[in-house]
Amino acid sequence: MALLTVSDLHVYYGSIHAIKGVGFEVNEGEIVTLIGANGAGKSTTLNTVAGLLRPRKGEITFDGESLVGVPAHQMIRRGIALCPEGRRVFLQMSVKDNLAMGAFTRDPAEARETMERVYERFPRLHERRHQSAGTLSGGEQQMLAMGRALMGKPRLIMLDEPSMGLAPILVQEIFDIIRALNEGGTTVLLVEQNASMALSIADRAYVLDTGNVTMDGDADDLAHDPRVRDAYLGG
């Protein structure tokens, strides 16, 4: 059985029907990506799974249990972390405090242990642990946002546009880290506008278009599908 199953999801912003019956699955150990144009509903889908938005209809199950109606602050305890679009690190807090917030629900001794692992993965965060997050570069803030999400020891990490606004060399670095995280056993659900990068590291992909899943399949197959190439990979 899939780790995360979303079926027939409908989400509204006021009267705007943003998600119109999206369904997908993420299996344990996979990297799954949702790709699509701006406004296709990718971020809305992730925010709904994370409990920040309430679906009007549909079912979300994680590890066999329904997530519909579970408040956002209980998701990390259930093993789901969202690394949100725009990073949203706590700019006025130090790097270390940001990471500590990521482990808010955990035992302090275990959290310290996880923090060491995060510093090993992101040595630059260790160098800057006493600096306030607002002084970090965009790439460092992305690393902090990811490190912070990892502090909760999630089984599933959802990454919303991790490459947004970053220089190409940093994008590569971030994607290498995502791959390494996945190899370390964390399941990844990735939302990206940079479809070619996303497809290059994903196992499977779903294409979203104006609130619907229009295509899905093996990431390599989709990367070579002419319709995907034309629409999302710049020909």
Add this chain to the structure above:
Amino acid sequence: MGILSNLINGASLGSIYAIIALGYTMVYGIAKMLNFAHGDVIMVGGYTCFCCMSYLGVHPALAVLASVVVCTLLGIIVERLAYKPLRNAPSLDVLITAIGVSYFLQNAALLIWGSDPKSFTSVVGTGSFTLFDGQLTINVTTLVAVVANIVVMVALTLFTQRTKMGKSMRAVSEDKGAAQLMGINVNKTISMTFAIGSGLAAIAGVLLCSAYPTLMPTTGAMPGIKAFVAAVLGGIGSIPGAMLGGILLGIIEIFARAYISSQMADAIVFGVLIVVLLIKPAGLLGKEIREKV
């Protein structure tokens, strides 16, 4: 010596404003709302302390404790009943509700205690001591207000900088959504903020009534508004800002009363706010955060 005496009295009054302003600024920082009923919590604190001492004959220290407990609970209840249902409502709705709560508390006090002013006995006694061969007299109440302010400031700073709960409050004040993703219960955090702010209001109420011993249902209104001015002056949402704003405001008010005109003192206080906001719209210590892409 006149100037020094006024400075001390100003700092003392300002300390009371600062303690009230902390409640305003913390609630604003966390819940992004202006709790205009905050001033009336001060009044409830004053009456609670007064009843405990005058009617029940309780020791002043216990009376202060009782008023802190009552106001803390009052803050939690008001938030739960009046503001929580409006969590996603437009901010104007919340503001109007807060004004409604303010009137409700004043009128409830009028019903319970009547409109006759009560004469409040200072919780620290009416003693004073003199310095510089009798040239400078300081009331114990004056001194206690300053000391209480320093204790509150140190305790709050340690709380928000060092403890997990305090850090989670800062996280919520910066980004509610991201804080929820960390597993922080935003509703609980808001409730806790109201509890702390209202508990501080009780302390301010007791200090205020000890320094100015007339207690009426409207006692909290003016200090509440001045503390709001202090919070905005210092930069609303900023704890050190509330401290600075409160103390400055107290000193300005006392000096204006002493050297300019006691009728004009309040106008001068509000005038200072306007001038500061023209020059620094975010307040003296208010930060404008720039987003990085």
